[in-house]
Each structure stands twice: as C-alpha cells, then as structure tokens.
Amino acid sequence: MATPKREVRVTMQPETVIWPETHYVFIEKHGPFMETAPAAWGAMHQAMIPRILEHNTVTKYMSLYKPGAQIYRAGVAIAGEPKHLPEGVAYQKFKGGKYSKFVLTGPFSDLPEATGRVFHAVEAHKIKTRDDFAIENYVSDPRTTPESELITEILLPTE
Numbered sequence: 001m002a003t004p005k006r007e008v009r010v011t012m013q014p015e016t017v018i019w020p021e022t023h024y025v026f027i028e029k030h031g032p033f034m035e036t037a038p039a040a041w042g043a044m045h046q047a048m049i050p051r052i053l054e055h056n057t058v059t060k061y062m063s064l065y066k067p068g069a070q071i072y073r074a075g076v077a078i079a080g081e082p083k084h085l086p087e088g089v090a091y092q093k094f095k096g097g098k099y100s101k102f103v104l105t106g107p108f109s110d111l112p113e114a115t116g117r118v119f120h121a122v123e124a125h126k127i128k129t130r131d132d133f134a135i136e137n138y139v140s141d142p143r144t145t146p147e148s149e150l151i152t153e154i155l156l157p158t159e
Contacts, residue, residue, distance in 0.1 A: 008104070008106065008110045008113045008114050008117070009104065009105040009106050009110075010102055010103065010104045010105075010110075010114040010117055010118065010154070011102050011103045012102070012117065012121050014100035014101060014102055014121065014122070014125065014127065014156075015100070015101045015102075016098065016099070016100060016101070016158070017098075017099050017100075017101045017155070018096065018097065018098055018099070019096035019097060019098075019099050019135065019155060020096050021093060021094065021095055021096050022060075022077045022093075022094045022096060023077060023078045023079070023080060023081060023082065023091070023093060023094075024062075024064070024073075024075055024076070024077055024078075024091070024092050024093070024094045025052060025056070025075050025076055025078055025082055025085055025089050025090065025091050026040075026044075026063075026064070026073040026074060026075025026076075026089065026090055026091075026092070027040045027043050027044055027048065027073070027074050027075065027088065027089060027090070028040070028071065028072070028073045028090060029071075029072050029073075029074075030069075030070055030071055030072075031070055032070065033065065033067070033070070033072050033112075034112070036070075036072045037063070037072050037074065040063075040072055040073070040074035041063075041074045043074075043088075044074045044075065044076075047086070048086055048088070048089050049076065051085075051086040052076065052078070052082075052085065052086065052089065054084070055082075055083040055084040056078040056079070056080075056082055056083055056084075056085075057078060057079040057080075058076045058077070058078055058079075059076075059077045059078060059079055060076065060077035060137060060138075061075075061076055061138040062075065062076070062077060062135055062136060062137045062138060063075065063135070063136045064094065064133035064134070064135055065133060065134050065136070066133055066134070067119075067134070071133075073133070075089075094133075097130075097132065097157060098157070098158050098159070099135065099155035099156060099157055099158060100122060100127055100155065100156045100158050101153055101154070101155050102114075102118045102121070102153070102154045102155075102156075103151060103152070103153055103154070104150075104151070104152045104153075104154060105148075105149065105150070105151055106147070106148055106149075106150060107147040107148065107150060108138075108142070108150065108152070111136065111152065111154075114152075114154060115136075115154055118154050118156065119156070122156055122158075127156075127158055128158060128159040129156055129157055129158055129159070130157045130158065130159050131157075132157035133157065134154070134155060134156050134157060135153070135154075135155040136152055136153070136154055136155075137152065137153040137155065138150075138152055139151040139152065139153060140152075
C-alpha cells in the first residue's frame with residue numbers, strides 16, 4: 001500500500017510587505033538549488049556561523065536566490081556593518097523593497113514544492129515581479145521548533 005502524501009501547507013493569498021534594508025553575510029553557490037542549497041547551508045552552519053557570531057549579532061537566518069540565474073545565497077542578517085568575517089563569507093547591504101509574502105508551515109523539505117506553488121500563484125494573480133533576489137526568511141528555529149511547526153516566509157520581489 002502506498003504511503004499517503006502529506007499536504008504542503010503554504011498560504012496562496014499573498015501579503016504585500018516591504019522588506020527593510022538588511023546587512024547580509026552569506027555564502028553564494030551557482031547551479032541547481034537541490035544541490036547548491038544544502039551545500040551552502042552545510043558550510044554556513046559547520047564553519048561560518050560560529051565565527052560570524054564571535055563579532056556580530058545575528059538577527060535572522062535567510063536565503064536570497066534568483067531561480068533563472070541559478071544563484072543561491074545561504075546567510076544571515078546581522079545587526080550592523082560586519083566585523084571580522086571569516087574568509088569565504090561575502091557581505092552585502094541588501095536594499096530590500098516591495099515583496100509578495102507567502103508562508104510555509106512545515107519542514108524545510110517542503111520548500112521546493114511550496115516555492116513552485118508560490119511562483120504559480122504569482123502568475124495566476126498577475127502580480128508583476130521585478131528582477132531581484134527572492135527571499136526565504138526562516139522565522140522558526142529548527143533546533144527548538146518541531147519540524148511540522150516550522151515557519152518559513154517565501155517572499156517574491158514585486159513592482
């Protein structure tokens with residue numbers, strides 16, 4: 001007997017939000033996200049996050065990505081200009097802007113399907129997007145939140 005497929009819980013009605021200017025430190029990878037995202041986050045968590053925290057205050061865990069260009073950035077927002085970043089970590093003062101926000105409740109493994117649905121919803125709602133990075137904002141801490149209750153905001157840049 002086949003195992004029933006678990007429902008992906010993602011909002012389909014976008015909320016328009018303004019993402020603030022953000023000090024962002026990250027590792028950038030190029031290529032298919034199914035390969036680059038785990039590699040980038042693995043490097044961030046294993047070697048970089050502890051060293052970033054030595055001299056900086058982390059305020060958010062988030063990724064920036066451009067699907068068409070296959071650019072994926074795994075990183076953290078920090079409270080101010082970076083101090084003493086480890087080698088291999090880049091910095092950008094991300095300008096932010098207007099975004100359509102969708103919310104996924106559930107495990108990170110649901111992100112590929114949820115993101116696909118979000119892109120289709122933006123098309124269906126005829127929302128005009130701009131050429132900028134999309135954002136995944138990891139609201140919940142996976143170390144203290146049950147996987148089924150994790151909250152991830154998926155934000156697509158809009159005009």
